[in-house]
Amino acid sequence: MSNYYNVPVVGIDVSADFSMVAILAPNGDIYRKPFKINHDASSFNYLLEQIKKVEEEFATKIALFMEATGIYHLTLFYFLQDNEVNSFVINPLVTNCTKNKNIRKVKNDKTDAISIAKLGKYENIKASSWLDTSVYTLRNLWLEYYDLVDSRANLKKKLSSDLRLTFPGYQDGFSDITGNTSLAILEAYSTPETIAKAPKDEVVNLLSTHSRKGILWAQKVYIKLMMATENARAIGVKYVAFSSKIQRYLNLLSANTTEIDTLLNQIKDILTSESLSEAFRQGVKLLTTLSGVGFITAVTIVCEIGDITRFKKSKQLTAFFGIDPSVNQSGKFNSTQNKMSK
Incomplete structure (x- = not known):
């Protein structure tokens, strides 16, 4: 039985710009007709008045x-x-399984609000009352971080594709064409022709300075670059906008890297602040001691878990992540080849 069987219950069906509210009396009757609230301060205060x-x-x-x-x-x-209302959030998977139990199918915001209220009142469901704005901020920051990393990866692919067309063989000189040394060369000499015309000592010195691998390594790379310029003359696709396009890639990569560094610093600042609980910070620290778990991965996992005290057993946490096996059993049949639950 639900813990709220004998108390008034409010159900809210949330939309983008407004929500529908239904209120049930302690005996389960509809206290008043479902009403609409807009997502603004006056409507929120009106809802608070009705609750009181x-x-x-x-x-x-x-x-x-x-x-x-x-x-x-x-x-x-x-x-x-913030106004100390006893409020809970239900997973949509739960509400979707319980809506429209009647034979006649009815789907609108009012009936959905009533269904949510009845679900909370009569069913012993899992619902969350946990919200930490600092953790939510962290979650948004690492989502931005992953978006920027993906964007940088796409830029690298585009740069690599263009270089293969216009400067075939360039990638043979560098293990990473978006590394500091390669980017410095492209910044100074954005076309095969400019590299071919540049003084050897100038190019070698640039390679040596940015790579810190010594003159011998720089001279070997210079030879590979000269071979690449010969390839470019013979088989490279030539178009006028190549130089400006390379420069755009370099500018975008530089801006992208700066934003990623800024995000990482913001994440670290929040983790060292007092706005996060000691348990949260300790969770991140412990996860980074595991082989293969980096800083951002640890932050991501702990943010998704939230308040770990919600889980009484390790099995509950496993089920939360959806990495527990599903169950497929009927009569005497009991499947032994089941997928993960999520």
């Missing part, structure tokens, strides 16, 4: 349930938590 009226009438605290809807529910949930 219900609590005063029945002399007990309400329980409020809403469905997780990407980012749309967060402002309302944070507002309610």
Whole structure:
């Protein structure tokens, strides 16, 4: 049985710009017709007033349930938590399994709000009341970090493709064409012709300075670059915009790298601040001691777990990540070849 069987319950169906609210009395009757609130301060305060009226009438605290809807529910949930309303977020997978139990299919915002209220009132479901703005900020930062890393990877692929067409053989001189040494060469000599015309000592010195591998290594790379310029004359695809295109790639890669470094510094600043719990920081520290788990990976995992005290057993955490085996059993049949649950 639900812990909120004998108390008034509020169900909210959240949309992008507005939400529908349904209120159930302690006996399960609809307290008033479902009503709409916009996502603005005046509507949120109006909802708060209605909640207080219900609590005063029945002399007990309400329980409020809403469905997780990407980012749309967060402002309302944070507002309610900040005003000490007993509010919970339900996983959409749970609500989708319980909606429309009637034979006649009805789907609208009002019925969805009532369904969510009934679900919270009568069903013993898993719901979250945890929200930490610092952790949420961290989560957004590492999502931006991964987006920028993906963007940088795409830029590298495009640069590599263009160099293979216009400067075949260039990649033979460098283990990473987007490394500091290669980028310095492309910055100074953006076409095969400019490298071929440049004084040897100048190119070798540039290679040696940025690589820190010595003159002998720089001279070997110079020879490979000269061979690449010969290839470019013979088989390279020539077009006028190549030089400016290379420069755009270099500018974008530089800006991308700067943004990534800025994000990493912001993440580290939050982790060292007092806004995060000691348990959170300790979780990140412990994960980084595992082989193969880097700093960002550790932050990502701990952010997704959230308040680890929610999980009483290791099996619950395993199920939360969806890496536990699914179950397929019927009668005497018991499958032994099951996929992971998620």
